[in-house]
Amino acid sequence: MDFKKYSSLMVCLFAVLGIALLAVGIVVRGDNLYTGITYAVVGIFQLLIALSAIPRLRGKDGAAMGNVVVQHNWWILSVGIAGLAVFPSRFFSLPSAGLVYLAVAFSAIWVILGIIDIYLAVKRTGARLAV
Amino acid sequence: MAEAKYPWKDKFGDYALVPVPPGERRSMMGCFLIFTGVLACIAAIMGGGALGTMFNFRDLIIVSVVGCAILAVIGGLTAGIGAISGCSTYVNMRFPYGRIGAWIFGTIIAGISCGIGWFAVQTWFFGIFVNAIAPKIFLSEIWVAAIWGGFFMILTAVIGYRGLAVLSYLTVPMFMLLAGIGFMVAIGESAGGFSGLLKIAPSNPASFVAGVTAVVGMYIAGATITQDMTRYTTRPRDGAIAWIIQVMILMPYLLVGAGAMVLATGEANIAAAMVAIGLGLGAFLLVFFGQWTTNDNNLYSGALSINTYVPVKKWMLTVTLGIIGIALAVYWGLAAGAGMQPFINFISTLGRVLPPIAGGLIADFYVYRWYKGEKLSERYKVKPGMVIPELNWVGIIAVVVGAVVGGYLITWGIPALNALLLGFIVYVILAIPCDKAGIPITIGKHALPDTGI
Numbered sequence: 099m100d101f102k103k104y105s106s107l108m109v110c111l112f113a114v115l116g117i118a119l120l121a122v123g124i125v126v127r128g129d130n131l132y133t134g135i136t137y138a139v140v141g142i143f144q145l146l147i148a149l150s151a152i153p154r155l156r157g158k159d160g161a162a163m164g165n166v167v168v169q170h171n172w173w174i175l176s177v178g179i180a181g182l183a184v185f186p187s188r189f190f191s192l193p194s195a196g197l198v199y200l201a202v203a204f205s206a207i208w209v210i211l212g213i214i215d216i217y218l219a220v221k222r223t224g225a226r227l228a229v
Numbered sequence: 230m231a232e233a234k235y236p237w238k239d240k241f242g243d244y245a246l247v248p249v250p251p252g253e254r255r256s257m258m259g260c261f262l263i264f265t266g267v268l269a270c271i272a273a274i275m276g277g278g279a280l281g282t283m284f285n286f287r288d289l290i291i292v293s294v295v296g297c298a299i300l301a302v303i304g305g306l307t308a309g310i311g312a313i314s315g316c317s318t319y320v321n322m323r324f325p326y327g328r329i330g331a332w333i334f335g336t337i338i339a340g341i342s343c344g345i346g347w348f349a350v351q352t353w354f355f356g357i358f359v360n361a362i363a364p365k366i367f368l369s370e371i372w373v374a375a376i377w378g379g380f381f382m383i384l385t386a387v388i389g390y391r392g393l394a395v396l397s398y399l400t401v402p403m404f405m406l407l408a409g410i411g412f413m414v415a416i417g418e419s420a421g422g423f424s425g426l427l428k429i430a431p432s433n434p435a436s437f438v439a440g441v442t443a444v445v446g447m448y449i450a451g452a453t454i455t456q457d458m459t460r461y462t463t464r465p466r467d468g469a470i471a472w473i474i475q476v477m478i479l480m481p482y483l484l485v486g487a488g489a490m491v492l493a494t495g496e497a498n499i500a501a502a503m504v505a506i507g508l509g510l511g512a513f514l515l516v517f518f519g520q521w522t523t524n525d526n527n528l529y530s531g532a533l534s535i536n537t538y539v540p541v542k543k544w545m546l547t548v549t550l551g552i553i554g555i556a557l558a559v560y561w562g563l564a565a566g567a568g569m570q571p572f573i574n575f576i577s578t579l580g581r582v583l584p585p586i587a588g589g590l591i592a593d594f595y596v597y598r599w600y601k602g603e604k605l606s607e608r609y610k611v612k613p614g615m616v617i618p619e620l621n622w623v624g625i626i627a628v629v630v631g632a633v634v635g636g637y638l639i640t641w642g643i644p645a646l647n648a649l650l651l652g653f654i655v656y657v658i659l660a661i662p663c664d665k666a667g668i669p670i671t672i673g674k675h676a677l678p679d680t681g682i
Contacts, residue, residue, distance in 0.1 A: 131417075132413065132414055132417065135413065136410055136413075139406070139409070139410075140406070143402070143406065165256075169256075169258060169398070172395075172398035172399055173398070173402050175399065176398070176399050176400065176401070176402040176403040177402050177403065177406060179399075179403050179514070180402070180403040180406045180407050180410075180511070180514070183407070183508075183510040183511045183513075183514050184407070184410060184508055184510070184511040187506075187507045187508050187509075187510070187511070188507045189414070189506045189507045189508060226255075227391070227395055228255065228259060228390070228391045228392075228394030228395045228398065229255060229256050229258065229259055229394075
């Protein structure tokens with residue numbers, strides 16, 4: 099797949115996951131307020147990181163586009179790691195363990211895809227690892 | 230038009246002594262994240278925690294914002310110098326202080342203060358916090374953690390700007406998020422919760438001036454050496470903008486968050502607060518990455534400064550300074566902190582001595598060079614064969630007067646700011662009249678070879 103199309107697809111996926119986690123946070127706030135706030139904040143962070151990539155990617159090609167992809171995926175990866183580190187803790191537990199697994203799964207997706215995207219951007223567009 | 234050939238030889242690596250070439254310049258975001266990586270450490274949270282013992286919540290916000298605004302002005306001005314010249318702090322200091330003056334002040338600012346002193350202290354802190362998170366493991370013995378933690382810190386400092394940038398990209402959002410979660414949970418779980426925060430009186434009230442001094446003192450060394458990073462920015466304004474945003478938004482966030490946590494809980498150790506509620510992995514990441522991104526910068530700047538007069542590859546200096554720092558941290562770890570007080574006093578002294586160095590630099594670059602009719606974009610632009618002074622006696626006097634009178638003899642105001650302003654004023658009122666009277670302000674000459682040393 100063309101890398102431009104691929105990176106746009108990834109941005110959409112990250113945004114959708116962000117919205118989904120934000121929604122989960124709103125739903126669970128009655129069960130555990132801290133969990134609700136934390137999910138919502140992480141969701142909003144990822145949503146903003148993804149959405150802010152859209153205007154920055156517009157009209158760019160090659161390494162310039164790759165550099166933007168690298169930047170945003172570093173942040174997606176970073177926030178994803180924070181989610182993976184805190185979501186499974188007992189303090190953020192919920193009556194429905196399935197929702198916790200879902201939040202952890204979202205974080206894992208952000209981490210894995212973040213790493214893959216950075217690798218692909220460097221490999222296929224010649225982008226810099228540190229922009 | 231063909232681009233002019235880069236005339237320098239980067240003999241020591243990472244453009245330690247020569248301007249960063251245009252093709253190697255990086256984005257404002259990268260610079261912003263490196264600055265934030267320096268700020269994002271447990272020591273900053275502990276500093277905010279100390280403010281929490283001195284002020285109520287409202288005054289805590291005011292003191293933090295005022296202190297950060299002062300740092301924003303100082304760091305913004307020095308950041309612009311690096312972005313325009315493309316050179317490190319210690320190369321730029323050759324203009325207001327001469328080559329030998331730059332060695333001396335560079336060594337005081339970065340070689341001793343950052344490269345050895347703060348690197349050792351932060352590595353030691355790293356050991357202490359890792360030990361607090363997992364006390365019964367061999368790898369988390371204070372001295373053992375100091376060794377392996379110090380190794381990681383040396384690693385990114387050896388790689389250079391790229392290493393610092395990659396680590397900051399990965400770490401900064403994570404650190405800010407984890408710190409926010411830590412603050413929220415610690416305050417929310419305290420007896421009074423968020424609603425009680427506004428009513429809590431500080432345990433150890435202090436004056437407004439003492440608070441602002443503490444905030445400025447926390448980061449004045451960082452504000453002085455911003456050029457080590459901004460030399461890599463593409464546009465002249467990028468470095469200043471990056472500095473101002475991080476110091477005006479993220480620094481108050483950390484200080485007020487930590488101060489509020491201490492007001493509510495009486496506990497300044499965010500890692501301990503997180504471990505107590507089962508967020509051990511989050512606490513570990515906070516400590517591990519927070520200390521790492523800060524301390525590799527300390528080592529990086531220390532090696533850069535010493536490289537101006539020790540002509541070896543920069544990575545060798547980085548490793549040597551790193552090993553000395555780790556050895557000190559291991560000693561403190563084994564001796565359970567014995568002998569730390571004299572060192573802390575020494576570091577506090579530097580907080581009064583460093584600001585006039587920035588004052589003289591700002592005065593020379595923005596006022597004296599303007600008076601001499603140099604275009605802003607041409608100031609501090611070094612070229613191979615260019616003659617630089619061995620010593621600038623006006624700069625030396627400005628720093629000594631600023632440090633002694635502003636830092637110690639004047640008993641009102643903020644010592645760090647007094648020292649900086651005096652350094653600035655003395656430089657201007659000596660340099661311009663001397664120039665008008667035809668009295669040379671520099672002694673000796675040195676022609677720069679293409680290696681920049």
